[in-house]
Amino acid sequence: MSVPLTLLGLLEREPSHGYDLKRDYDTYFGRGRPLPFGQVYATLGRLARDGKVVISEVQPGVGPERKRYVITEAGATEFDAWLTEPIEAEPHLQSVLFTKVVLALMLGRPAQEYLDIQRGAHLERMHQLTEIRRRGSLVDGLLADHGLFHLEADLRWIDTTVARLDALRAEVVKP
Amino acid sequence: MTDTMIEARDVVRSFGQTPALRGATVAVAPGEILAIMGPSGSGKSTLLHCLAGILVPDSGEIHFDGRRVDTLDEARRSALRRDSFGFVFQFGQLVPELTAEENVALPLLLGGTRREAALRQARPWFARLGLDGLERRRSGELSGGQAQRVALARGLVTSPKVLFADEPTGSLDSLTGEQVLDQLIVAAREHGTTVVLVTHEARVAAYADRHVMVRDGKVAALAPERVLS
Numbered sequence: 030m031s032v033p034l035t036l037l038g039l040l041e042r043e044p045s046h047g048y049d050l051k052r053d054y055d056t057y058f059g060r061g062r063p064l065p066f067g068q069v070y071a072t073l074g075r076l077a078r079d080g081k082v083v084i085s086e087v088q089p090g091v092g093p094e095r096k097r098y099v100i101t102e103a104g105a106t107e108f109d110a111w112l113t114e115p116i117e118a119e120p121h122l123q124s125v126l127f128t129k130v131v132l133a134l135m136l137g138r139p140a141q142e143y144l145d146i147q148r149g150a151h152l153e154r155m156h157q158l159t160e161i162r163r164r165g166s167l168v169d170g171l172l173a174d175h176g177l178f179h180l181e182a183d184l185r186w187i188d189t190t191v192a193r194l195d196a197l198r199a200e201v202v203k204p
Numbered sequence: 205m206t207d208t209m210i211e212a213r214d215v216v217r218s219f220g221q222t223p224a225l226r227g228a229t230v231a232v233a234p235g236e237i238l239a240i241m242g243p244s245g246s247g248k249s250t251l252l253h254c255l256a257g258i259l260v261p262d263s264g265e266i267h268f269d270g271r272r273v274d275t276l277d278e279a280r281r282s283a284l285r286r287d288s289f290g291f292v293f294q295f296g297q298l299v300p301e302l303t304a305e306e307n308v309a310l311p312l313l314l315g316g317t318r319r320e321a322a323l324r325q326a327r328p329w330f331a332r333l334g335l336d337g338l339e340r341r342r343s344g345e346l347s348g349g350q351a352q353r354v355a356l357a358r359g360l361v362t363s364p365k366v367l368f369a370d371e372p373t374g375s376l377d378s379l380t381g382e383q384v385l386d387q388l389i390v391a392a393r394e395h396g397t398t399v400v401l402v403t404h405e406a407r408v409a410a411y412a413d414r415h416v417m418v419r420d421g422k423v424a425a426l427a428p429e430r431v432l433s
C-alpha cells in the first residue's frame with residue numbers, strides 16, 4: 030500500500046487536514062495498522078516539497094491542525110497515472126515457493142512436506158479471512174475476499190505442483 | 205481421555221482389490237470443526253464413512269466418545285448413528301414424497317419420536333435457516349440451495365454430537381454454498397457440535413478450525429508435527 034499515493038487520492042476528494050486524512054486512511058486502508066501521525070505529516074511534508082500538495086490556509090492557532098492540504102495539478106496527474114496503471118500481475122509467492130520446491134528436489138529434501146506445510150499456513154490464513162468476512166463490515170468482507178481468492182489461487186498452484194513433483198524432480202535432478 | 209470426540213486409528217479399508225484407506229489416523233476434538241481435504245479418490249469419503257460407523261474397517265479402530273465402535277454389531281452402530289450423528293451429503297438426500305418439514309423430522313421419526321412432536325421439533329429450523337414458508341413444499345419445489353438447507357436442518361435436528369458433511373456445498377454456486385456453510389458453522393458453534401467436513405475446495409475448508417489432507421489412503425497433517433505431551 031503506497032501511503033503517499035493514497036493520501037493524494039484522499040486529497041483528490043477535497044482539501045483536508047492531516048487529522049482527517051489519518052482518520053480516513055485508518056478507516057478504509059489501515060486494516061488494524063493505523064498510520065502514525067508522524068508518518069502522515071512527514072509524508073505530507075514531502076508531497077509539499079515535491080509540489081504535489083500545497084498548504085491552502087493557515088488558520089490562527091498552533092500545531093499542525095491549522096493547516097489544510099490541497100492537491101496540485103502535478104499531484105493529481107501522478108495520482109491519476111498510478112490509478113490507471115495495472116499493478117504487477119505476477120504474484121511473488123509462486124516464484125519464492127517455486128524456488129523452494131526446485132531446490133528441495135535438487136537437494137533430495139521432502140518437497141511435498143514443505144508444500145503441505147505451506148498449504149496449512151494458507152488454509153490457516155484463509156480461515157482468519159473467512160472469519161473476518163463472516164463477522165465484519167462489507168469493506169472488511171470485500172478485502173478479505175480479495176485475499177481469499179489470491180490464497181485459493183496459490184493453493185491450486187500447490188495442488189498442481191504436488192501432482193507433478195515426480196516429473197519435476199526428473200527434470201531438475203541430474204541423473 | 206476426553207479431549208477426543210471421535211478418532212480413527214490406523215484404519216485400513218479396501219473395496220475388493222482397491223485399497224481405499226491404508227492406515228488412516230485422525231482425531232477430532234469435541235466442538236472442533238475439522239476439514240478433510242484431498243484429491244479425488246484419495247479416500248476422504250471412505251474415511252468419513254468409517255468414522256461414522258457406516259463402513260467397518262478391515263483393520264484399525266474407531267473410537268467415539270471414549271468407546272470403541274467399529275466392533276459393535278450393525279444394529280448398535282445403526283442406533284449410534286441415529287442417536288449421536290447427523291449427516292449432510294452432496295446429492296439426493298431429500299425424500300421426494302415427503303414435505304420439507306417431514307424431511308427435517310425424518311431422523312426423529314425413525315428414532316421413534318411421535319409425528320406431532322417430531323414436526324414441532326423440526327419447525328424452528330425453518331426460521332433459523334431462512335426457510336420460512338417452505339415447510340410444506342416437496343423437494344422438487346425447492347431450489348438447490350433451499351434443498352441443501354433443508355438437508356442441513358435434517359442433519360442437525362437430533363442435536364447430534366457429531367455432524368458428518370461430505371461435500372455439503374458440492375452442487376451449489378459459491379454464494380449459496382457459502383450461505384449454507386455459514387449456517388452450518390453458526391449452528392454447530394451454538395450447539396457445540398463436532399463437525400467432520402469433507403471437501404476438496406479450499407474456500408469451503410477455510411470455514412473449519414483445522415485441516416488435514418488425505419493422500420493415497422493416509423492422513424497427512426498440514427502443520428509441522430507437534431509433540432503431544
Ligand SMILES: Nc1ncnc2c1ncn2[C@@H]1O[C@H](COP(=O)(O)OP(=O)(O)OP(=O)(O)O)[C@@H](O)[C@H]1O
Pocket residue numbers: 219222223224242243244245246247248249250251404
Ligand atoms: N463402494 C465402493 N466400491 C468399490 N470401490 C470404491 C467404493 N467406494 C470407494 N471406492 C474406491 O475407493 C477409493 C477411495 O474412494 P473415496 O470415495 O473414499 O474417495 P474420495 O476421496 O471421497 O473421492 P472424491 O473426492 O472423488 O469423492 C477410490 O479408488 C474409489 O474408487
Ligand SMILES: [Mg+2]
Pocket residue numbers: 248249250370
Ligand atoms: Mg468422496
